[in-house]
Amino acid sequence: MTEDRRAPLELLEPAVVRGLVARFRLATLLGRFPDRQLWAAFMFTNGLLSIGLLAGLAMLTRTPMVFPSLGPTAFLFFFTPTLPTASPRHTMYGHAIGIVCGYGALCLMGLQHAPPAMVMGVNLARIGAAALSLAATGALMILLKAAHPPAGATTLIVSLGIITKPQHLAIMLLAVALLTAQAIVLNRLAGIDYPLWAKRVEPGPS
Secondary structure (H helix, E strand, O other): OOOOOOOOOHHHHHHHHHHHHHHOHHHHHHHHHHHHHHHHHHHHHHOOOOOOOHHHHHEEEEEEEOOOHHHHHOOOOOOHOOOEEEHHHHHHHHHHHHHHHHHHHHHHHHOOOOHHHHHHHHOOHHHHHHHHHHHHHHHHHHOOOOOOHHHHHHHHHOOOOOOOOHHHHHHHHHHHHHHHHHHHHHHOOOOOOOOOOOOOOOOOOO
């Protein structure tokens, strides 16, 4: 007797996919295509739209409206939207902390006007900026109860000198806000109990 390795839909597929299928009455797709293919198609579509939109804005405005750490943020939004780390609060605070810590580390090491590490190479000052920015970002996210793992990449983007101009740092945070707004719209459209800001904490027994 062979073991059935196909997991039930409710265990395999994220809640946002099930919600969209129910909202738009696409249940026939569930019988026509394997669950994993629908799941992958959902992730592909939202990744294409969300990052494509921001990349288009970056091209039109000639600003860093798209940067690497938005990718894992988008993945959290559309794969595990009900986790606290994917909430708007954690996302906005996390990336903001990463940007501030990255720029603060640059200034402390006197690198705010230096070329990026990929151009000038890695020296002791750059090592200090990268290490300090990541350490401070992690510590502050814990202290402020705003853990968002992609922010660890955001702070390194800044401390390694890839994006350093203050006006561009503000645009990075704007890009995060636009991606977060899309997550709010899509997840709520799917019927997911996705917070407008922070995930509600159910009161414990008295």
